[in-house]
Amino acid sequence: MSQKVNTAKGTRDYLPVEVRKREYIFKAISEAFQRYGYESIETPSFELSGTLLGKYGEEGDRLIFRILNSGEKLNKADLEALQNGQLGKFANSLSEKALRYDLTVPFARFVAQHQNELTFPFKRYQIQPVWRADRPQHGRYQEFYQCDGDVVGSDSLRNEVELLQIIQQVLQGLKLPGFTIKLNNRKVLAGIAQVCGVEQELSALLVTLDKFDKIEKQGVKDELTLKGFSSQVLDKIEPLFQLQGDFEERVLQMRVFLSGNELGLKGLEELSYVHSKLKDFLPEREIIEFDVTLARGLNYYTGIIIEVKAHSVQMGSICAGGRYDDLTALFGLKGLSGVGISFGADRIYDVLNTLNLFPESLNMGPEILFLHFSEKHVDQCDIWAKYLRERRKKVEVYPSAVKLQKQLKYANDRGIKWVVFYGDEEAAKQQLILKDMITGDQRTYNADSWLTDWLG
RNA sequence: GAGGUUGUAGCUCAGUAGGUUAGAGCGUCGGAUUGUGGUUCCGAAGGUCGCGGGUUCGAAACCCGUCUCCCUCCCCA
Structure with a gap:
């Protein structure tokens, strides 16, 4: 090799042995979805910018890969915006397409577009790569595969239960020795904000609260203080850090915290329902945890929030999801509730590889x-x-x-x-x-x- | 997007008060063995020292830029 060659930042090649391992994971996931009646669909690698921009919060847009216009279209470049330092506007004048950032928003577009061709409730799974202009780190890539399963057109909590069963089956099927499914509910989080009288600062509160497992109570309080939250609010949320016991015990403690708050109590009811149903199905329900500080999840979530982490390996979440009541409304289709999960195949790969869990036969x-x-x-x-x-x-x-x-x-x-x-x-x-x-x-x-x- | 760090053979790494021809292990290839691999022995090939510029008589080494790797933020699979 006379010239130094490399894959682009945050991307990688897959050798035959690696592809075999990846296909083993994809197969486990797709077969699980199929057993529950989910159909496979695909959407394009890139979408019109308007479909994606603004759907993932302020930070999200920054992480979307833009596709540069080609040929004569480059003449549309808004040089005036560039002069005025309006980089966003300038970028938009150069680009009208973007690589998909996840599979959920393109799916919402897909449902709105094909609403008359689909039968609802519509259950689909989708295994395709997504791209994020993130800075690569351990377990983080700029190109990675998501394996999504969603149900739209049904607000029954049975869908949540079903998706959690699928998660359990997939991870158990892959022989993952231990994992924790953390659950929370956006309604509970909204209730917390209401009880504290900081509804306006909801997202600022949640972003910080979500860091609890990392920076602990004092870190959360410091950051909230820095963001301008009053000491009364800090005192008020103190019980959130003191929750103890199993799932139901925590729900009971939160019932006290949220007493009188209709929305928050509704969220707890949902969590309780999902947990009680899971008891009948999952042999190891101790892996289900109620974590009030779990706020992660894109800003379109409105109900249950799900996050799964593998034990005995330091890695971000390997699966995440939640309910979004109004996602398709952004594309003109109202009144359709959806709930979905997303497996991170590349992370699951890294976990299985680290723990040496791939079957010998793959070699x-x-x-x-x-x-x-x-x-x-x-x-x-x-x-x-x-x-x-x-x-x-x-x-x-x-x-x-x-x-x-x-x-x-x-x-x-x-x-x-x-x-x-x-x-x-x-x-x-x-x-x-x-x-x-x-x-x-x-x-x-x-x-x-x-x-x-x-x-x- | 902010900060820090790394880059030498296919891989893992040596190599500095700047000084002839840049090394090792593993792997690869050839031979010992023209019909018996995974062990052993012998030998060989393989490097614009990430890239570009600068300082210097002289740069793998020092300086600047850039790309990449890994890490901390941000955010997230």
């Missing part, structure tokens, strides 16, 4: 390789190979008659278990040798009957 290549002695004998090998492939075996015939040492090394490197020796010596005796590359054992078979003998 295996084709099952059997026919060594190539000469064109004369390889024709017979092709016939056998065809027979085996028709029986769903992964089979290779080495392409040329290079020295055996090289062919065996090839088999070894590829993780091929069986190799077949069929050269002059074997052909003369109407035999072949089958060698087990793992144990090193080899056995002679009759060339006419080995297939049935070996296949059993």
